[in-house]
Amino acid sequence: MRSDELLAVLASLLNIVGFVVYNKQIFTGKNTPNITSWGIWAFVTVLNFLSYKTMSDDWVKSIFPTISSLMCILTFLVALATGKFVRVNRYDAIPLALGIMASLVWWWFESATYANLLLQLAIAIGFVPTFRSVWVSPKNEKPLAWFIWGIGFGFGGIVVLMRWNDQYQDVVYYADCFVLHLAVGVTALRKTKEAG
Numbered sequence: 001m002r003s004d005e006l007l008a009v010l011a012s013l014l015n016i017v018g019f020v021v022y023n024k025q026i027f028t029g030k031n032t033p034n035i036t037s038w039g040i041w042a043f044v045t046v047l048n049f050l051s052y053k054t055m056s057d058d059w060v061k062s063i064f065p066t067i068s069s070l071m072c073i074l075t076f077l078v079a080l081a082t083g084k085f086v087r088v089n090r091y092d093a094i095p096l097a098l099g100i101m102a103s104l105v106w107w108w109f110e111s112a113t114y115a116n117l118l119l120q121l122a123i124a125i126g127f128v129p130t131f132r133s134v135w136v137s138p139k140n141e142k143p144l145a146w147f148i149w150g151i152g153f154g155f156g157g158i159v160v161l162m163r164w165n166d167q168y169q170d171v172v173y174y175a176d177c178f179v180l181h182l183a184v185g186v187t188a189l190r191k192t193k194e195a196g
Contacts, residue, residue: 004162008060011155012067018148019071023078025142032140033075034133035085040126042076045069047102048119048173054112056170061163064156065173098122113169120176127180134188146185153178 001009025031049065056062079085098121106115134141157174 004159005060007155007162008063008159011152011159012063014148014152014155015064015067016071018145018152019075021148022145023075025145026075026078026082026084029084030139030142031084031145032133032137033079033085034129034140035076035079037126037130037133038072038076038079038085041072041123044098044102044119044122044126045072047106048116048123051102051106051112051116051119052170052173055116056167058163058165058170061156061160061170064152064159094125098125117169117172120172124176124180127184130184131187134184138188141184141188143185143188146181146188150178150182150185153181 022031022033026033045065046069049062049069052065053059053062098118102115102118102122105118106112109115130141153174157171157178160170160174
């Protein structure tokens with residue numbers, strides 16, 4: 001196995017570990033996820049991994065988004081099944097609408113790249129309910145899983161650079177999610193320290 005393939009597998013395993021930690025925290029009541037964010041991510045990440053795979057035409061770069069999509073769907077279902085989640089508000093429809101727009105862009109313009117770039121905006125907006133939730137109530141999120149995910153996205157970004165083929169758009173997903181996941185972790189950590 002080549003080093004870029006090994007790093008892609010490591011990044012994907014880190015992603016899975018982050019989800020195991022996070023879902024365990026849901027079951028034990030340590031996390032109260034924002035159901036809107038997870039619903040958006042469950043929907044948008046399916047479009048994301050499909051458009052990313054088409055856009056990059058690289059199965060190694062696409063392992064991570066595929067695993068991430070499956071795990072987001074699972075986490076959304078865990079949150080629904082346990083009933084441990086923050087309720088939906090009016091604002092939360094905006095990212096979902098962007099996800100639908102991205103699917104229309106892909107279909108209408110037959111452009112996986114435009115669709116994927118629009119999905120990065122939807123993913124980022126999907127973080128806003130979680131940021132607000134953590135800011136208002138520090139107990140809603142624990143930082144560990146968010147840091148693990150951030151590191152996984154960082155490794156995924158390195159894989160893209162190792163397999164560089166002048167497709168700058170391939171980096172956007174990893175850079176976007178690296179920053180957003182670490183930002184939630186830092187916010188949760190800061191608020192946890194303040195609350196403690």
